Amino acid sequence: MTYWRNALEELAPDCVDVGPELRMALKVEFISAIQRFVNLVKETCLSHQTIGRRIDDLGDSIEGTLKDKLSACVLYSLALDESTDQSDTAQLVIFIRGIDINFNIIEEMLDLCHIKGTTTESVDHEILSYHCLIHQQQLCAQKLNMKHLMTDLVKAVNFIRSRVLNHREFKAFLDEVGSEYEDVVYFSKVRWLSKAATLKRSQLLLPEIKVFLEEKKQNVDFLENEEWLNDLSFFVDITEVLAELNLHLQGKDQLCSSMFERITSFTKRNWNFL
Structure with missing residues (x-):
């Protein structure tokens, strides 16, 4: 009042x-x-100039705050990640982590750079470098030699998901048979952690996928191959535990020591299984 x-x-x-x-x-x-x-x-509709100025102001404010925090740090480390966008332009993302005298850790994205020409350059001072632990593990996972499984499954999933009519009919079919799941999971190479989800869901829906593909006059010989099905079961289990490990290795405030401990623990725990 x-x-x-x-x-x-x-x-x-x-x-x-x-x-x-x-x-x-x-x-x-x-x-x-x-x-x-x-x-x-x-x-009220703001002009694009006003919106642009506001974005610039926000960017300057964030940059100033980050500089103030980093100026108090005594040690720094950089993490670099390079990828290529849809226009075939190399993009370099730079992350910085710093620690001050009170052991307060700061971790932020420092910059996003467009790379032209070669993506390798030499530096004129000594630098301690190591390959990303997550990428190391991902490279090892690619040595499982299960490409034929992903090729067959991705082709089947794309046949269902990439065509509107097929996708709608497949979802209706799952609803008709009372399936526990409503759809298959689409696989994207950019989001490579989706591989585990795609494999797991496809395995659970194999009977429905087989029936649907047969009705559409598609090849389902691989779904009747016992050796292929055994490999699929093994690959589903492997990718599931690897995806769980990858999720634990991601995110902010991750120390190399704790990431290494997770990988070591994972290796010892799953040695007999692997």
Whole structure:
């Protein structure tokens, strides 16, 4: 009530001590005026120049805050990740981690650079470098020689998901047979952790996928091959535990020592299984 009384004093100081009915009418009018103002602000379209200036201001503010934090750090480390976008332009993402005298750790994205020409350069001072632990593990996973499994499954999944009619009919078919799952999981090479989800869901829906592909006159010989099915079961188990490990290795505030401990523990725990 104090807030409304102060607001009413500013709007109509001579009417504060009026009867309750007029006071309520003033309160309703005040709320309505505020709501009209809010709606007007929401409907106001800003020019692209204004939006651009606002983005620049936000960027400058973030950059200034990051510089202030890093200036207090005594040690730094850089993490670099290079990839290629859809326009075949190499993009280099630079992450920086610093620690101050009070052992407060700062970890932020420092810059995103477009790389032209060669992506390898020499530096004129000694630098300690190591390959990303996650990428090392991913490279090892590629040596399982299970490419034929992914080729067959991705082809089947793409046949279902990439065509609107097929996708709609497959989802309707799953609903008709009372399947526990509503759809297959699409696989993307960019999001390589989706491999485990694609394999797991495809294995659970193999009977339905086989029936659907047969109705569409597609080749299903691989789904009747016992050796292929055994390899699939093995590959599903492997990728599932590897995906779990990868998730634990990602995110902020990850130390190399803790990441190495996770990989070592994972190797010892799964040595007999592998």
